[in-house]
Amino acid sequence: MQSPAGDNSGAPPTKRAKPEMYGPPQYSAQYSAPQYGGPSAMGGANGHFSLEQFLKRDDEKLPPNHIIRISITNVQYPINVETVYKVCSMAGGVRKIVCFERNNIAQAMVEFDTLESADKARTSLHGCDVYDNCCTMKVEYSKMDALSVKENGPLSWDFTDKNSEPIDRRPVILNRPGGAMSSMGGSNRGGNMYGSNGGGFSMENMGTTNPMMGSTGNGATNMMNMMSGGADRTSMGHHGHHDMMPGAVDQSYGEDRTSVLMAYGLDSEKWDPSLVFNLVCQYGNVNKIFFMKNKDGTAMVEMGDPIAADNVHRFVGEIAVFNNKVRFSHSKKHKRLDVMPLEYELPNGSSSIKSYMHEKHLNRFLRHDMARKNRLLRPTKVLHFYNVERVPDEELNAGFQLREAPFPINIKWMEPKENTRSTGVSGLLYFETVEDATDALVLMNHAQVGERNMKLVFSPAKY
Incomplete structure (x- = not known):
């Protein structure tokens, strides 16, 4: 997402190093939160509150949901549908977005097309800054079963509504002058939460008087262009939050993500592809599993997509099974298993190779209604x-x-x-x-x- 330009002379001093977008998250030894907002924002003493307090989530007891709620604090630029779409489409397909304000906190409800995409967004976006050193996001599961969009506009959009596509789809290259450029309209830092002079995205003919709007422009055209062109991946800082999915920054947003996992510590006297499947099928669809004849105790697992591979690595990356440590890690050489090795017989008499690509009765994430029933957990008793x-x-x-x-x-x-x-x-x-x-x-x-x-x-x- 393109960072808004402008004069930052009125901005508070940066108290943490700016992390690299595509590298591993950088963790500071001690975090000192800026003094955001007023008492109404968090109710803190003297109008101050801890960022750690804001990022504390209340959805730990809720089941996974394909709808998430994003709360955004320290808002210094407008938050609207286009902003939220560009952020969330990094995690997967977005179906609906509704933006609103509650208790002086900008919020957005986002419905994804799969449970896996919502889980990835909840894990990898939580604690991120939309723009450098501001607009910090808290991401939680929603209690809602369905998200209702009354109309397509700057604060809500139903991407499944094919009738909303505009006839005129001329591409828009630049925002109109006076939106994001403080030299033409003044910076909104230090102003109200949704100051109309802040940066943002052009949304002409979609209600230009709305306080969450940053400027004017052909919003419907921009939205359709954005859907076809993909997400802008150029700007989001991260606070290194402790609940971050392993590899969420350096892998989840990279172009070279893999669906293949290496499994180590599999005693060939006890394990076979079916038993490996029994463990990993909880975290996503499984395509193929094969044991390597030249590397005893090692197998390769191709999941249905990189998100499923990330889930396995996150939840059962290193566990104890059959009195032995089993470890799953992302393959550094393979994105997919296009060439299968020679088949051989394992000690228990089973084949070393098994394909699950057409096992509709075994894979559990084939449809949206199936996927949302799955709860992703680490091993329990x-x-x-x-x-x-x-x-x-x-x-x-x-x-x-x-x-x-x-x-x-x-x-x-x-x-x-x-x-x-x-x-x-x-x-x-x-x-x-x-x-x-x-x-x-x-x-x-x-x-x-x-x-x-x-x-x-x-x-x-x-x-």
Whole structure:
């Protein structure tokens, strides 16, 4: 995104080094937050508040959602649909945007086309500055199931509405004079939150009197050009927030992102492609898995897209399975597995190669309604099971014994809700340790229980 130009003489002194956009995030030993806003902004003493306090999220107990809420503080340039689109389209396809103000904080609701894109935006954009040293974003999951857009304009836009495309699509090269250039209109630093003289993007014929507007221009044309041209990736500082997805800056925004993971520490006497799939399928679609004959204990995994690969690296990048440390890292040589190696037989008699590209009953992120049901978690001591028939606990335990998996110490069955189409019974499996739960998931995921194949995921449930 292009940083607004202007005279920064009225800006507060920068108290942190400007991070590089495409390099690893730079962390300072001690962060001293600028004194933003007034008491109404955060209620801090003497009108001051901590940036760390602002960035504290309240959505940790909410399930993942394809809709996120972005709160922006220290707003010194206008925030509108075009601004939010350029920022969020870096993470994935954007369906709808609604911008508004609440308690003197600029906010935006953004609906993505997939749960994975929303999760990536929540993780990688949180704590970023839209512009250098201002417009800091807090990104959280929303409680909303659907985002409603009443009209397409500077503060809201439905990108799924094909009727909104303008007839005249002449490209706009520059903003009109007097928008972002302080020498032609004055800087809005130190002015009100949505000062009309601040920078921004041209939005002609879309309500030029709105306080969140920066200048005039053909907004509908600009929006369609932006959708076809992709996001501008030239300006967003980052505070090095502790919840940052590993590699979110140096990998998530790069052009050379990979969908391929290297898996190390796989005892070939115990592992095969199906067991690897049982572990990583919780975090995205899986295309191919193969073991390397010339590197014992090593496998290559091609996920459906780079976001899924990032999820695996983030949530199970290094875990204990079968009394051994298993590690997943991004491949430095391959973006896709275009050439498969020679197939050979593993010690357990299974093939070293397995393709899952057409396994519509195994991959869990094929459709939006499927993807949003998945909760991305690190390993826990509780497993959620679903898609099974109700059977006696003894019969379920017999399946664990057959596969030499750790037994659950407690089984909790949950009956399907009334007036819902039944897709089997679900429940929770409680284990003594995280390692036991992980071993059980790898061995029992997709195991047959009655006439159905049980599906397992890690659960946030507590004892």
